[in-house]
Amino acid sequence: MVFGSRSPRTRMDTSEVERLIEAGIEDAEATVSKPRVPDEDHEDAHFAAVVVSPAFEGLPLVQQHQLVYDALEGYMTTDIHALEMKTYTPEAYAEHGPDA
Secondary structure (H helix, E strand, C coil): CCCCCCCCCCCCCHHHHHHHHHHHCCCCEEEEECCCCCCCCCCCCEEEEEEECHHHCCCCHHHHHHHHHHHCCCCCCCCCCEEEEEEECHHHHHHHCCCC
16 A cells, blocks of 8 residues: 555544554554544544654654654545644653653
């Protein structure tokens, strides 16, 4: 499959977004959900992701988020309309958890 080549009738699911993030960021663990009820009349998809990776160590928040967007390259303009995200190093996640 080529990036962005999905049929508009095929909707990306949370497990596929998780797989892409985990494949694109070293040692990442991603948990992806849909933060609202999908609107069946629209083709867009809204996702929320919590991503934990040692690759975030020492990076500002903007660069951490850019790593996630880079992992989803090609899908952010075709299959993913919006992505809420929280990024953590393993140490920060252990200390603060997903609600920090």
